[in-house]
Amino acid sequence: MKKITLILTAVLFGTVSINAQEQEYAPLVLSGSVDTYYKYDFAKASDRIPTSFAGDHNSFSLGMVNLIFSKEFNKVSFVADVSFGPRSANSLPVEYANIQNMYASYALCDAASVSLGYMGTFVGYEVISPVDNFNYSTSYLFSYGPFQNAGAKIDISLGDNIDLMVGAFNDLNQISNTGFVDLGAQLHIAPSQSIDLYINYLNSADKATEDDGDLIPSFDILDLTAGFQLTDKLYVGLNAAKTWLNDNDGGNYFKLESKGKESGYYGVALYPQYAINDVLSLGLRYEYFEEQNDNATISSFTGSANISLGELTLIPEYRFDYNGDQNLDSKFNANAAQASLAAVYSF
Secondary structure (H helix, E strand, O other), X not given: OHHHHHHHHHHHHHHHHHHHHHHHOOOOEEXXXXXXXXXXXXXXXXXXXXXXXXXXXXXXXXXXXXXXXXXXXXXXXXXXXXXXXXXXXXXXXXXXXXXXXXXXXEEEEOOEEEEXXXXXXXXXXXXXXXXXXXXXXXXXXXXXOOOEEEEEEXXXXXXXXXXXXXEEEOOOOOOOOOOOOEEEEEEEEEEXXXXXXXXXXXXXXXXXXXXXXXXXXXEEEEEEXXXXXXXXXXXXXXXXXXEEEOOOOOOXXXXXXXXXXXXXXXXXXXXXXXXXXXXXXXXXXXXXXXXXXXXXXXXXXXXXXXXXXXXXEEEEEEEEEEOOOOOOOXXXXXXXXXXXXXXXXXX
16 A cells, blocks of 8 residues: 555656746747848839838848747746848837837736837737738828837736727837836727727837927827738738827827938728638738828728738739829828839748
């Protein structure tokens, strides 16, 4: 009997020891992507479409290499996501290098977790990484919205079909040294397995510019992102956003540091996509966008195909932008077109 007891005890403690080792030495997961492209602009150089990335003309060019390190142990996890290349949105004092995400999370319970660090923004439909976008070029709503938010957030599950996130953040796209000035929230509702709705809100307090100390007043962004899986093959995405900002005279504007402009904006984008088979999918992005300060409007049509060859995806694309107002003071051109072919390898 003692022998049996000793054997069972040894087996039990051996199993516990093995499980503890498995947990203690949980693997570090590496994933990411590499992308490159060729693009031809049909308009002259000064009239090219002002997209956030892929700006080269008649050239075989680089996108970026994206390296994502992640690990989860018990209730704690972290993500370190860095990228190198022209597609990176620079947050580091190194050309063509960027931190996309760098944060740690702790599960308070099964229904809530808290995260602290530098995180890809919760606002908008498109993201920096081409792996998670159907189109290779980016929308105006993406370019004008925030890219990242540094701060703290809490994610709470309110049931099977509803989630809430609230957070406090530094200034838009800033890693540090700006102070906590932004408040944000996201409500996720999934009324069915085929519908996802995200209502996003971001408020930024008054702050002074680094150059001249002028005060940039508070602003609000309200953003709706939605996805509808209408059939097994047909999917439709939606993004709509608007800003509310007020200067001392009561006018609306939005400070766009990268554009050197002060203007408000609003817009809407539709993303119908159809999977012909496991290899080929076709998609269209239609976007209507308006800068409120100079009343410039633009309609953008982008047709893309995704050709999936295992971990490699080829994205041939044609894009046409039309500025109906033809406002000479606007950075939007009367019309411009481009064609591109991108290769995106994910691992």
